[in-house]
Amino acid sequence: MRRIDLKNVQAARLNTIRYINRQIVLNYVREREPISRAEIARETALQRSTISTIVDALKIEGLVEEIGEGESTGGRRPTMLRLRMAGPVAIGVAIRPTRIVVATSNLAGSVIEQEEFPSDPDQEKTLQLVIESVRKFSERNRASIEAVGVSLPGLVDPATGHAIYVPHFKWRDLPIEQRIAAATGLPVTIDNDANSVALAELWFGRPEVTDARDFILILVGQGVGTGIIIDGQVYRGERGAAGEFGHMIVGAEAPVACSCGNYDCWEAFSSERAALARYQKLCEQQEPETLTFAMLVDRALDSEENAKAALIETAHYLGIGISNLVVGFSPEVVVVGGEISRAWPLIEEALSETIERSVRRGLPSARILPSTLGANPSLLGSLSLVLASKFAAAFAA
Amino acid sequence: MRRIDLKNVQAARLNTIRYINRQIVLNYVREREPISRAEIARETALQRSTISTIVDALKIEGLVEEIGEGESTGGRRPTMLRLRMAGPVAIGVAIRPTRIVVATSNLAGSVIEQEEFPSDPDQEKTLQLVIESVRKFSERNRASIEAVGVSLPGLVDPATGHAIYVPHFKWRDLPIEQRIAAATGLPVTIDNDANSVALAELWFGRPEVTDARDFILILVGQGVGTGIIIDGQVYRGERGAAGEFGHMIVGAEAPVACSCGNYDCWEAFSSERAALARYQKLCEQQEPETLTFAMLVDRALDSEENAKAALIETAHYLGIGISNLVVGFSPEVVVVGGEISRAWPLIEEALSETIERSVRRGLPSARILPSTLGANPSLLGSLSLVLASKFAAAFAA
DNA sequence: AAACTTAGTTCGCTAAGGCAACAAACTAAT
DNA sequence: ATTAGTTTGTTGCCTTAGCGAACTAAGTTT
Numbered sequence: 081m082r083r084i085d086l087k088n089v090q091a092a093r094l095n096t097i098r099y100i101n102r103q104i105v106l107n108y109v110r111e112r113e114p115i116s117r118a119e120i121a122r123e124t125a126l127q128r129s130t131i132s133t134i135v136d137a138l139k140i141e142g143l144v145e146e147i148g149e150g151e152s153t154g155g156r157r158p159t160m161l162r163l164r165m166a167g168p169v170a171i172g173v174a175i176r177p178t179r180i181v182v183a184t185s186n187l188a189g190s191v192i193e194q195e196e197f198p199s200d201p202d203q204e205k206t207l208q209l210v211i212e213s214v215r216k217f218s219e220r221n222r223a224s225i226e227a228v229g230v231s232l233p234g235l236v237d238p239a240t241g242h243a244i245y246v247p248h249f250k251w252r253d254l255p256i257e258q259r260i261a262a263a264t265g266l267p268v269t270i271d272n273d274a275n276s277v278a279l280a281e282l283w284f285g286r287p288e289v290t291d292a293r294d295f296i297l298i299l300v301g302q303g304v305g306t307g308i309i310i311d312g313q314v315y316r317g318e319r320g321a322a323g324e325f326g327h328m329i330v331g332a333e334a335p336v337a338c339s340c341g342n343y344d345c346w347e348a349f350s351s352e353r354a355a356l357a358r359y360q361k362l363c364e365q366q367e368p369e370t371l372t373f374a375m376l377v378d379r380a381l382d383s384e385e386n387a388k389a390a391l392i393e394t395a396h397y398l399g400i401g402i403s404n405l406v407v408g409f410s411p412e413v414v415v416v417g418g419e420i421s422r423a424w425p426l427i428e429e430a431l432s433e434t435i436e437r438s439v440r441r442g443l444p445s446a447r448i449l450p451s452t453l454g455a456n457p458s459l460l461g462s463l464s465l466v467l468a469s470k471f472a473a474a475f476a477a
Numbered sequence: 478m479r480r481i482d483l484k485n486v487q488a489a490r491l492n493t494i495r496y497i498n499r500q501i502v503l504n505y506v507r508e509r510e511p512i513s514r515a516e517i518a519r520e521t522a523l524q525r526s527t528i529s530t531i532v533d534a535l536k537i538e539g540l541v542e543e544i545g546e547g548e549s550t551g552g553r554r555p556t557m558l559r560l561r562m563a564g565p566v567a568i569g570v571a572i573r574p575t576r577i578v579v580a581t582s583n584l585a586g587s588v589i590e591q592e593e594f595p596s597d598p599d600q601e602k603t604l605q606l607v608i609e610s611v612r613k614f615s616e617r618n619r620a621s622i623e624a625v626g627v628s629l630p631g632l633v634d635p636a637t638g639h640a641i642y643v644p645h646f647k648w649r650d651l652p653i654e655q656r657i658a659a660a661t662g663l664p665v666t667i668d669n670d671a672n673s674v675a676l677a678e679l680w681f682g683r684p685e686v687t688d689a690r691d692f693i694l695i696l697v698g699q700g701v702g703t704g705i706i707i708d709g710q711v712y713r714g715e716r717g718a719a720g721e722f723g724h725m726i727v728g729a730e731a732p733v734a735c736s737c738g739n740y741d742c743w744e745a746f747s748s749e750r751a752a753l754a755r756y757q758k759l760c761e762q763q764e765p766e767t768l769t770f771a772m773l774v775d776r777a778l779d780s781e782e783n784a785k786a787a788l789i790e791t792a793h794y795l796g797i798g799i800s801n802l803v804v805g806f807s808p809e810v811v812v813v814g815g816e817i818s819r820a821w822p823l824i825e826e827a828l829s830e831t832i833e834r835s836v837r838r839g840l841p842s843a844r845i846l847p848s849t850l851g852a853n854p855s856l857l858g859s860l861s862l863v864l865a866s867k868f869a870a871a872f873a874a
Numbered sequence: 875a876a877a878c879t880t881a882g883t884t885c886g887c888t889a890a891g892g893c894a895a896c897a898a899a900c901t902a903a904t
Numbered sequence: 905a906t907t908a909g910t911t912t913g914t915t916g917c918c919t920t921a922g923c924g925a926a927c928t929a930a931g932t933t934t
Contacts, residue, residue, distance in 0.1 A: 155911025312480035317807030410714030552880025
């Protein structure tokens with residue numbers, strides 16, 4: 081029941097019907113593999129002959145492959161289908177404050193080759209490092225690589241391909257999409273890291289998340305980012321500014337300054353930097369500046385009291401912001417991503433406690449879950465920018 | 478770029494293509510009337526022959542009519558089309574705390590006949606009054622009336638057709654959709670009043686609003702309701718609980734109790750009841766209990782100082798809640814509806830002042846506009862429940 | 875008056891799903 | 905072991921609906 085947007089709508093052509101059904105069949109193969117033609121026909125109520133024609137086309141395109149026969153249920157045994165596993169199809173570039181990760185993956189999102197290197201303070205040098213790495217992977221897999229996805233820790237306009245403002249690198253209005261596309265000859269998609277990770281959760285997360293049509297991802301890192309999924313797509317709001325919840329005011333006198341310079345933003349209370357600052361303060365005797373957040377989590381998991389206290393206080397503030405979002409969106413799920421999710425057993429209680437406070441008279445409360453995307457969520461996010469576009473619906477209304 | 482929901486998706490059939498194009502053509506006629514077949518063909522890039530076939534079908538269905546010829550642009554003069562104006566097609570029922578309005582309208586949402594009567598404290602009697610009124614209109618327009626829309630001031634589950642909880646009437650889990658449908662033999666759609674009014678703004682509001690894909694409607698009445706439009710559709714969240722922003726905590730010691738009994742909800746600070754309580758307090762000498770909010774607005778417009786002060790303080794709290802929502806959703810527009818919008822010149826400053834406070838570093842701020850739906854927004858809302866379903870896209874992904 | 879233009883219709887063509895029939899391959903009962 | 909019944913996948917003809925070209929109607933411009 082969506083209002084048709086006449087400015088963007090595409091009328092249906094004769095091939096539209098085939099395109100729609102092709103995407104549906106492709107998604108059945110992706111989500112229910114291994115699956116037979118006959119079962120897809122039963123589920124979609126399309127004719128078996130129609131499914132066969134579509135599967136033939138998907139096989140020729142290299143998206144789907146047959147993997148032998150399944151069990152008989154009283155008749156001829158079905159031919160089982162799955163996504164084609166071999167061959168890298170996407171390159172993902174995760175630009176993070178200190179380190180940059182570039183990798184190739186197959187259709188299912190499994191990483192095939194991966195490379196990691198530190199960023200350079202100089203904008204041009206960092207960009208050149210990225211371009212060289214992408215070019216290397218692309219040349220090694222001529223023909224099979226179709227596109228590049230790039231995730232950035234900052235404000236991004238995916239429509240124009242410009243990085244509007246990336247605090248850590250002090251990038252302003254950098255046309256990074258065009259730069260990489262021109263240098264590699266490949267199509268490039270860029271997005272904010274939180275949006276990318278939200279997309280990765282939507283397509284490659286645990287079932288509770290991928291089954292949800294509406295959820296919110298909180299990405300805790302140097303800052304705090306949010307990615308909002310509504311009706312199975314990233315919600316951007318006007319000028320892509322939705323998701324800038326990191327700058328919600330949740331108090332005063334935060335332990336560190338926000339990336340925007342203020343001391344009252346949610347990010348200044350809940351980021352990895354905030355947790356580290358709390359730990360430094362608790363320890364009094366000076367901890368070295370080189371202490372990373374990963375090390376802090378390790379110490380907390382080793383039951384070091386100060387480390388645990390710093391994390392729990394950070395989780396408390398994280399919870400305050402989450403409760404604001406839950407009241408607003410009534411999402412099915414809230415996913416917390418970033419290094420902090422490794423410490424889930426320690427912080428879970430502090431998180432849910434704060435959120436319970438905001439549960440009001442019978443309104444459903446969302447489930448709070450840690451991310452399951454592993455050590456490099458923003459890499460999977462950047463890959464998702466490419467992979468999701470192959471499976472998503474780009475049709476109608 | 479939406480993820481396909483395999484549990485709800487409908488595969489495309491041969492007639493899907495026709496249905497999609499039919500809805501597109503219908504919406505061109507609605508939004509751009511008067512318009513010719515040839516112009517629709519140019520805009521959609523469909524063949525003139527295709528448009529002609531579709532328009533013929535729409536004429537036979539009684540949705541579209543010809544209204545003579547337009548101006549020549551150097552060749553044969555075009556035949557202009559518009560929505561069929563004659564004949565009521567929808568019945569709308571706006572159930573409000575004190576009065577109930579029932580009306581018929583044509584396809585364009587113009588009210589044709591209208592009836593208003595007070596509600597009865599008894600649940601069954603009120604329901605019987607509504608059913609009798611609907612039946613009268615329906616019998617008077619045999620054949621042409623297609624469906625009934627009902628808007629309610631409370632928690633509603635449009636999926637099951639139950640009024641979950643309507644505070645003013647103390648209705649709990651009332652299957653009102655089935656009751657009216659059974660008694661009148663017509664299809665019935667129900668929804669929350671704020672959602673219905675948001676839908677009316679989306680389809681029948683001023684251009685700044687109907688052109689927006691994302692906006693928020695704030696409906697100020699006995700309570701404060703919110704309707705959220707995202708990507709041209711009502712966002713409901715899990716179990717339809719999105720839009721219950723009225724229960725956001727924005728302070729303590731509100732002038733009146735919220736419908737939920739608490740004194741810290743946004744609704745308790747910003748509703749018509751809150752404004753009346755403020756006025757009573759300012760006047761000290763007892764104002765009669767029968768003073769309505771409409772009278773308060775009239776007095777304020779007559780420059781009575783106490784009335785103005787009560788409204789401005791109410792607007793101040795209204796603004797606090799709105800700024801929370803703006804930060805979260807980054808909508809293009811926020812529309813304020815209800816009696817209070819009549820006092821716009823008085824409250825505009827108080828509203829925008831509060832909202833400016835929350836505008837952070839370059840993030841776009843939404844435009845705040847009064848509703849233009851007239852004296853009975855929830856009536857137009859209930860009619861929209863029927864009319865929108867005729868024009869909306871119910872296809873694909 | 876002749877040459878263009880634009881609008882709307884007619885008619886055969888093509889793409890793609892529907893449907894029925896059929897062969898292949900299996901299970902289960904006699 | 906034979907026969908009957910199921911399930912899968914394919915083949916070929918039918919129908920739907922957009923495409924495109926040709927045609928008529930009705931205007932404007934030179």
